[in-house]
Every structure is written in C-alpha cells, then in structure tokens.
Amino acid sequence: MRWRTILRVVGVLVFFLGLFMSLPLIVGLIYREDSVYPLFKSIGITVGFGGLLYLIGRSGGKTEYISQREGMAIVALGWIAVGFFGALPFYFSGEFGPFTDAFFESVSGFTTTGSSILSEIESVSKGLLFWRSIIQWFGGMGIIVLSLAILPFLGVGGMQLYKAEVPSPVPDKLKPRIRDTAMILWKVYAGFSAAQVVLLMIGGMDFYDALNHAFTTMPTGGFSTKNTSVAHYDSVYFDTVFIVFMIFAGINFSLHYQVLRGETLAFWKDSECRFFLGLVLVLTAVVSFDIFGTVYDTIGGAVRYGAFQIASILTTTGYATADYEQWPAMSQIILLICMFIGGSAGSTGGGMKCLRIMLCFKYCYKELFALIHPHAVTHVKIAGKSVPEDVMRSVLGFLALYMILYGLCAVLLAGIGVDLLTAFGAVAATIGNIGPGIGMVGPAENFAGIPTAGKWLLIWCMLLGRLEIYTVIILLVPEFWRK
C-alpha cells in the first residue's frame, strides 16, 4: 500500500468537491439566504484540506500503476472523505442538528439512498436543499466515474478505480478507453436529467423544484424538497413523469446508449432488462389488485399509487406518493422484497441487482435439473451465452454476503434499541440505498428518531450497499492492511 498515492487521489476528489460547493452557493446568493455563510466556510475548509492532502501525496513522486488493493482503498476512503466533507455545509448551517445527523444526510445523499433525518424539509434554506439534491446527482453515476470523465489526472490506474466503484458482475466498457466510457455514461445521465427538468416544468413545477427533483430521480436518490415528497403535488402527470424516469434510471445505462445510437430493440434484446420491466409490470398488477378496494376505491387510483410505489422502491429511488404502511400486509412484504432486488446492473439503482437475482434463479433451476438428470451437462446461460463458473461463484458469494451482513446489521440495530420492524426496515432501506423503510422509518416518517449509534451503523450500511459490499468490507479484513 502506497499511502501517498491514495492520499493524492483522495485529495483531488475532496478538492473538487469543494469547488462544486460553489453551485449551491450561487443558489444561496440568488435567494439572498444565510446559507451562504456555512457554504463559504465549507468551501474554504474542503478546498484547503483537499489541496493539502494532494500536496502531501504528491511529494511521494509519480505513480503510474495502481494495484487492485490500492484502487479499492482509494474508492472506499474517497467515498468516506467525500461524505464527511459534503456534510460540512449541513453541519455549519445548524439546520441539520448535530454532526452525526449532518454526516448521515450527506452519506445518504452521495450513496443515493435518500433517507433523511429532517422532519421539516420545506423550512430549510434553498441553498442547502440544493446541495442535498446535487450530491445525489454526483453520487448516482459515481464520483470516480465523474472524475474519470472530467478530470485528466486519474489516467493510468483508472481501470482499477472503475472496477472498485462499478462492481457489476460483468463490467462492460462501451468504448476502448475508460475515460470515453465514463464520458458517455455521464452524457446519457445528464441528458435524461435535462429532459426531466423540461417535462417537470411543462407540468407547472418551478425551475428550482424541477431541478432538485431531476437531480434526485436519475440517480435513484429520492430526496425531495417537499415534506410529503412527490405526494405534495398530487398530480397524475407528475406521477407519470416520475415513474417513467425512475424506470429509465433502473435500466442499464449501456442499453440507453445503444438505443440512442439507433438500436431501438436494445431494451427487448437484453434479458436482464426484460426481467426488470416484467417485474415492474407483474408486481404493479399484484399490488394494485391487493390495494384496490381495501385502500383505494377506483382501479385508476390503485394502479397509479401501486405503480409509483413499485417503481420507486424497485429502482431504489424512494419517493413516496402514498404511505404504504397503511396498505395490506402482502403489498408491504412485496415492497420489502423489492428493496432487496433493486435495479439492473450498470444502472444507478441499488439493491442486489436484477442480474444477480436472475443468475441465482437460473442456478437453482440448474441444480434441480441435475437432480432429475444426474448425468446432464448444463450451463447457466444469459442471452444464449454460458456464464463462466467464476462469475457465477462471485455472484452467489455476493448474495450470501449481502444477506449475512443484512442479518448482522439488523441484529446490531435492534441491540442499539430499535424495535423489530424498524430494525428490519431501516437496514433494508439503507443497505439497498432506497430511502424510506418500514416501522418508524416509513415513508411518512424519517430517521431522526434512530439513536446516534444506530445512525452510524446505517451510514456504514449505505456505503456497503452503494459500493456493492466488497470495496467497503475489505477495509475490515486484517489481511488487507498487511504489508
């Protein structure tokens, strides 16, 4: 481990984070708010500290090669550092309470979780709310992918960082060079966000709110500027726009690129995408049927609220138009399961990812098939191609580790003094990067009531979920630190 190299890259990330804080500063200046002062202070500290780290790291000389281990350390520590410095504006403003709460809100933003400790959102100054939205936008596509796209410094070793941040089962490169790939992903991402701003404004939302909501939809974040989230608007048009864009965000971004290049059938040809869209349709139908009559009197209403909630939870966005805790038990359990499934690999959604679930199902079927035909030679196939054994192993290992950590964190959270339902719900909502959970952290409530130790545990869960476990958990393995 070459600490100086790690410090240097983390330093650059922090430095640029500081520069990006000037965006909410501009908003604060436009609205002539007091949020300007904490933002000024934060920019100074963040830029200064980032520069300092960079200078310390740079004295170690040039490095051309970053090992896989260093790549993971850079990404994990980079995310923690960015979460920490991103919390400064919240903390200095005093509007978010103690530092734990500010840090929770910041990490929840960067990891695109969308869990909030704010009980009263609308009274918070506009500059800070804008920062809260924009960090989700940065975090959604990934701070490393962003840096790769716009900063020339990462260059060599970029692949190690990219793999540590985007650990999909089979990482695909759209272009030979990682930088071009990152650039394309960001262009698609920014393009969708811009389209959403326009559509929201056509529906009558003002520019500020449209921008904030677009910044939190494409990354499947879920922070809203309204107390009651999207329910505030109570409009079929807005619900539809949000549903469509949430589903877009849950689809692999390389497919968007292919469609934009003219391969119109790309969504249909991709088996994971078919699985994901099919899941949305089937679950919407089931949930709508379940809530029709019991909660909503019209079919239209049941489908509208059912579809929104399924899209919101399955893509791990976490907007709410209804308090699903008032829904029948079956619908609630389906939503809880959706929290685990998540979006497609290569999308901004969290959770375990559809691809892994699909592979797991196919593997189970293969085992059953082998019981019936003991001599059969079968392979797990995706789109007609056999999945290599080592990919399959890593997928199963991931699913097992995910469930183990979920159980462990739920036990710890319950031990800290949270009730059973909340413990299950809060951990599922944070490790899957969804936002609202069930119990006392449901869509109508927030995370303010969780004890301080519990908040730190959930911060950890959010990072675990966002970086898909390995990159974060590896920091706890002693072997990792051995020379």
Place this chain on the structure above:
Amino acid sequence: MKIIIVGAGEVGFHIASHLTRENKEVVVVDTDPTAVRRVSDSIDVQTILGSGSSPVVLEDAGIREAEILLAVTNRDETNLVACLMADTLSPTTKKLARIRDADYDGYHEIFRDNPPHIETVINPEVEVVKTIERLMAVPGAVDVGEFADGRVKLVGIRLGENNPLAGVRLHELGAKIKGARPLIASILREERLIIPTGNDRLKAGDLVYFISEEGQMLNTLKAFDKHGEPVKRVLIIGGGRIGTRLAQRLEEKSLSVKIIEKSADRCTELADILRKTVVLCGDGSDQDLLREENIQDVDLVVTLTSDEETNILASLLAKRLGARKSITKISKFSYFPLMLTIGIEQVVDPRLSAINTILQHIRRGKVLSAVSIKGEEAEVMEAVAMETSDLVGKPLKDISFPKGVLVTAILRDEHVIIPTGDSIVKPNDRIVIFAKREAIPKIERILAVKLEYF
C-alpha cells in the same frame, strides 16, 4: 484513432500498453481467456474474447471504424485470415501482420498489392537479426537506430568508469572533440531519462544517446573512447530460427561464423542449410568446448537460445574466457534493468524489435521510421516536414514545441544538418525528432495537423 490488435500475447500486450499511454483507442482480441483477463486487468483497452480471424468478432471490435489492424498472434495462419477478413469487411483499414515462417519471405510484396493487402509483414526474427547487424556495425553501442536509410544514426553508448569525457559539461564538449560536435539527445541515468542542457555534466555510468551522421560516427565514438575494431570472427550459440538467419546473413558478408547447437538433429539440418558456417554440436555453456574453439580469439559472441537464463550465463562465460564482445537475446522486460549490474551490455529482444517496427507504421502523418529508446520513455522518429506543417518556415527557436521534444537532425537532399536554434526547416525536408513519451501525441499532431483539415 482506433487500433485493433489481434493476439494478446507478449507482442500484442506490449504494443497495446505502449499505445494506450499515448491515448489511442485500442481493442484487443484473443481466444485465450487468461490472456484477455491479463490485458483488461492491467491496461485501459477494450477486450474481446474470440478469434481474430472471425468476421463476427472483427465486426464486434469495430473493424469498420478502425484505422489499423495488427495481427500479431503466434500463428501465421490466424494472422493471415484476420487480415483477409479485415480486408473484405473494411478495405480502408491499414493491416499489419506478424508472419514468422521463412517460406513467406518472398511473398511480402505480393501480399501487399493483392488481397489481403497487408501493408507490412513483420517478422520478429528478421527484425532481431537486423538489430544485431546494426549493433555489430557500431562498436561499443548499446542501442542503435537508423534514419534516412542509415545515413543518420541514433547511438546509445554507456560511459565507463574511466571515460575521459565523464564529468565534462556538454557545452565544453566541442573543445574536447575534433570535428563536428555530436548532438546529445538524451541521457539515461539510473533509469531516469534526462534531456540535457549545455550545463549538464556527463557522468560515468550514463547511457548517452547521440545523433550522428554516418561519416562522423566513428570519430565521435573515438571521442567517447569507444574504439572500433572490425568484427571478423563470430560465434553464435543457439541454432534456432534467429541463429540460422543471422548465420546466413553473416555468411554473405564473408565473416568467419561458428554456430553451437545442442540438438544433434538440428545440427544436421543446420549443416544442410548453411554453406560455410562451422556447425558444432554441444552445449554453449561448456567451457571445454568454448576453449577448444578458441573463444579468446572470437570478436563477438551472440547467444540466441530459447532459454534466456542460458543466454545470460553463456554470454558471461564467453566474455570471461576472452571473447571481446557479446550480444544477448533476452525476452523478459523485467530483466533489462539487471543487465548492467551483471555486466551484460548489449541486449536484443525479438519482441522489442518487432514493436519498434510496428510503431513506425502506426505513427500519423508522414512518419518514416520510429525507434523507441530503452525503457520506452522516449521515441525518436523521422518524418517529412509537410508544407502545411507548423514546423516549416520559421527558425526552430521560434516554434513552440511541447516539453521534452528536440529536433535532432534535418535532412535536405543529400545533406544532413545538425540544427541550431536558427535553423529553418523547409518543405519536404526530412526531420529527425526526439520526443519524450508524454509529448508524442502532440508531436504527431504538429506533424499531421493541417492534413486533417482537408
């Protein structure tokens, strides 16, 4: 610029990593999952698992947008078919193939003018033999590159402990050397590349690269205390394909050649192929055999067996027993830094030779040849100064070159000019440029930029 490389072996891997450092778009195709994994883990390129001779795989790799296809697998047939497929799918793509079988030697031009239209056939064995011949021609040189059909040479020499020029500042060199002052392009000191200014001193142990006209070269070398005695007696250890080719070339030059080969069967074949060469059956690291063959009178020992450790040991042994010089074939890049320490000066590597040849074909603009300097930190290239290029018509000191770039020679008609700041490049001059790795893309742009507007 997009380049497709078929074959992720050593040659493919090193060319790919060389090109990505210059920010080119590279796609590597290979059938071996481990080789592909190695490439995708360590360099920033796109990888495709599949056979490069398959049209489907080539389409996948984007052959239609590719400017260059390099077929460098270790199988001639695969390389040829890959070029043929590429030619059918995308006739505009420039194709280069590695072909090793000597049977193809006479057909390179036919392949160029007819399908599959292979622009250049690269045979690493031929390239390495050429490198050995160049090294033989320049006494004391560690590295030799040729420009303008050999009229200008880039020579790398190692300054010994007692070299009279050690400690001299570069601007004082003129006084110490009779005749034209050599242009010192760079110094490799303790693995670091220095582009020297007049105030830098030469130090013992430096690897000094200078550019010189062919006529001046021997004088310059004498000034550096490298005295050339013509090579007359050569001993080749290892009678593989390279050894055989080298022996044949040396026979043509009427040198006295002996070749030692272990396998008795191969010796019979060699005796059949070679005319005057003495074929000896035995072990190249056998002291008695070497003494018996008067090793102390041999001018040059070339070790070319397939085992690099044997090559190193045989070279050391031969030198200890009195051979004047040795050239050693080594293919592990990681061994290069060790060579100086153990006392082996002249090293050749078939892959490096092949890579150099390939590089000069990849360069944009009218680049005629390119030689990469030990450690691949820098490259020297020869190019035609186009009328439209920014280089033309201004004194060199007024041109804003990127950092780490030096114009080291201007070739006008039959004259070689070693330039100063006041020299002016005229259209259609050929220039030899030294460039550090970081500056290569910029230099390529300077050489080619205006062309792209048309």
